Amino acid sequence: MRRTKAEAKETRQQILLAAERVFYEKGVAHASMEDVARAAGVTRGAIYWHFANRADLVLELYNSLPMPQEELIARELEAENADVFGVLERVGREWLDMLATDEHRQRILSILLRCDNTGEFAAISERQNDLDDEHMQALEAAFAKAQGQGKLGGAWTPRSAASMLRWVIKGLCAEWLLFGRRFDIASEGKDALRRLFATYGSHAPST
Structure with a gap:
């Protein structure tokens, strides 16, 4: 039948x-x-x-995760007088809140973090690398806009600023998920973002 x-x-x-x-x-x-x-x-x-x-299953699990509304965020950042730091910090804070409260997301990201990246699972690594590259390009463009507005401090280039933001968020998430969730990722993560964004400003000393 x-x-x-x-x-x-x-x-x-x-x-x-x-x-x-x-x-x-x-x-x-x-x-x-x-x-x-x-x-x-x-x-x-x-x-x-x-x-x-199994790799096909893992990829489909990953694809099932609702992602931030990237098109809306991109439109906000494209505005001539966009508050680049404000938008990026808000998105980072929302991501941390979402991770802290969404057990489905926690399980799937934990699966990905512990997954082998060789053999049949190489496609998972390739997919993640492609997304990382896309996000890095978007972040670098955003920080370049802030630089053009005279708001990015001399200690930073758009690429270094984008890389640091990615490292902080990914590092926070990986440590929290893999090592017992021993801190409050929402409150402590937001504090880390606040401190990081404070260093991005043009008032920060250059090296």
Whole structure:
């Protein structure tokens, strides 16, 4: 009997939910498609109907995460008198709040952080690198705008400012997720951002 589109969609979602649980508990390298099938209550054939391999599953989990509204942010930054630092700091604060309260996001990012980047999982690393490159270009362009407005301090170049912001946010998230969540990522992370953005201003001493 042919499955309806609705049934196929439901099965796909069932598999993704099971994969999220299994990969988070076991780690992707130590979990098999059979483990996911068992947790989802489906056959391995059903898994392979929807997903080619474990990497395909991880990528689909990552794609399921709602991302910041990048087009709206880009339009804000394109405005002639845009408050570049204000927009970027606000987006960073919102990201930290979102991570602190969204357990689904926490699990998927933990899976990605612990995932091997070789063999069948190389596609995951490639996808992340592509996104990192896109974000870096957008950040560098934003800081270049701030520089053109005379607001970026002489200690910074657009690239160094963009790199530092990425390192701070990614480092905060990785340490919090991988090492027991031993600090308040929302409040302490926002304080770190406030201090970082204070150094970006044109009043900051140059080197």
